[in-house]
Amino acid sequence: MAEIQLRNISKRWGSFVGVENFDLTIADKEFLVLLGPSGCGKTTTMRMIAGLEDATEGDILVDGTKVNDLEPKDRDVAMVFQSYALYPNMNVYENIRFPLKVRGIDPKTHDEKVRRASAMVELDDFLHRKPAELSGGQRQRVALARAIVREPNVFLMDEPLSNLDAKLRVSTRAQIKNLSHELAVTTIYVTHDQIEAMTLADRVVIMKQGVVQQVGTPVEIYDRPANTFVASFIGSPAMNLIEGSIENGVFRAKYTEVHGLDAPDGPITLGFRAEDASVVHDGSKGEINAPIYTLELLGDSTMVSVRLAGQLVSVKADKTFRAEIDDTVSLHIHTDHCHLFDAKTGARLGE
Template identity: 80%
Template sequence: MAEIQLRNISKRWGSFVGVNDFNLSIDDKEFLVLLGPSGCGKTTTMRMIAGLEDATEGDILINGARVNDLEPKNRDVAMVFQSYALYPNMNVYENIRFPLRVRGIDPALHKERVMQAAERVELLDFLDRKPAALSGGQRQRVALARAIVRKPKVFLMDEPLSNLDAKLRVSTRAQIKNLSHDLAATTIYVTHDQIEAMTLADRVVVMKSGVVQQVGSPTEIYDTPANTFVASFIGSPAMNLIDGELMNGKFSAPNVEITGLIGRNGKVTLGFRAEDASVVEQCSEMNAPIYTLELLGDATMVSVRIGGQLVAVKADKTFRSDIGDQVSIHIPADHCHLFDAETGLRIQK
């Protein structure tokens, strides 16, 4: 069992603030993803939990006990790094076994524990190989097995898939998800890849410049982003955002007019997802020439320029047209999001 609480955690180096007043409770067995661009503070947060960085302010509790002053080895956490961090002179078996030796686990238990961990990540046929003889995906699986073999309370994973190619990322991501379910351990996972976050997480913490922007399930983050940063960071493609004015329920911008909206009058940013709009023969909501067309296989992505911004809409895979052709785009009012033009915060309906 491992419940983690972060209370008013901050990390500063001189005048630079890496993490600012971070508060969160992480449930036992929860898979939590820290998501954000480079430099947002997500890895620093994880390193403070691990004990690799000291918190400037605040308390870190594991199962109710404050661990700020404990050495990393005494926090019962296992960390998987982006760089694998394997010992090149040891074979796979010894790499996986190493944490057991360091922690003084009874040697009689080593072989059984190593074999169990290797079997979980499908490495039984590679135990005699050195890391140099392994592919990137196999090396990452060794790093996972080395974390598993300890049976820690908490798994910390720092962008473990970043060095893998696209196909390996998909298969290894599925393996991590399955392992998390089988091991029933609390997992904190750091990534800048929103697809990883959406597919792996029970909850996602979106960060920017050391500040938490939103915490919620992948569905909540996707369907009701708290601000324009979250809206523009989550989704592939990201949510379309158009600056304009709302007056008596009607949103107006160049080549855009949408009625039936609920919100206060004034300057706003309107958002909608590509899959929530459609290309139609004629409508008054949005009319513009096609900027580009992309065939995705299951759909055709149609992009137009509105007020200097690209707006993407998913059309049927059979849709055919040419760049420069005028198109009409239907945007249902009940699929629109409104944000404050100055603060970027979501306007509640």
């Protein structure tokens, strides 16, 4: 069991606020992802849980026991870092075994534990090699195995895939997903990559400048972003956001007119995702009529982008769609999938 409670924890260095009033309960066996841009406070939050940073305010509880004053070694957490932090003079077997030696685990059990951990990350053929003889992906798997062998209550993973190339990131991500299912250990995972967050997490915490913006399942955050920051951070491409105004249920902006929206009159930001709009082919007028800014063939579809007063708006068209830059294109927005945000605060409007 490892339920983690973060009770209004904050971290400050003088006047600089790293994390502000973070309040959350992480369920036993949950895979929680802390997501946000560099400097948003996600790694600082993880380091406070690990005991590598002291919280300025608030309490950290594991299974109801306050751990603020416990040393990192006494918190029963295993960390996997962006840098693999392997011992270059030890082979893979000894690197994986090292935590067992340090913690005084019965040597008779070492071999079984090491080989079980190495099998989980498919390293059995590399146990005799030194880290310098391994690829980046293999080194990261050694770091994972070294964390697994400890059998901790909590896994903490800080940007573990960021040093890998795109193909290795995909395969290692799948391995981490499978491991989390197999090991069923509470996991807190830090990343700035929204695809990692969406594919790995049971729940995602999105942070900005030390403040939590939204907590929810990947589907909840994708379908109902709490504000324009979340909307612009989640999704590939990010949600289209058009600044304009509403009058009598009609939204207007450059090249744009959308009817049937339920919002008070005044300035507003309209949001919709690329897949929730389409190119009009029958000669009728859609809600957006503008010159094409760029076309990108993605294989399964074509991304059509237009510029509206400096704002780039992208719509997914069929892969067979053909046109030229500067051709006028008519785009239909499915109003059932529109999102409305306060023009000043960026907060979501409506229920």
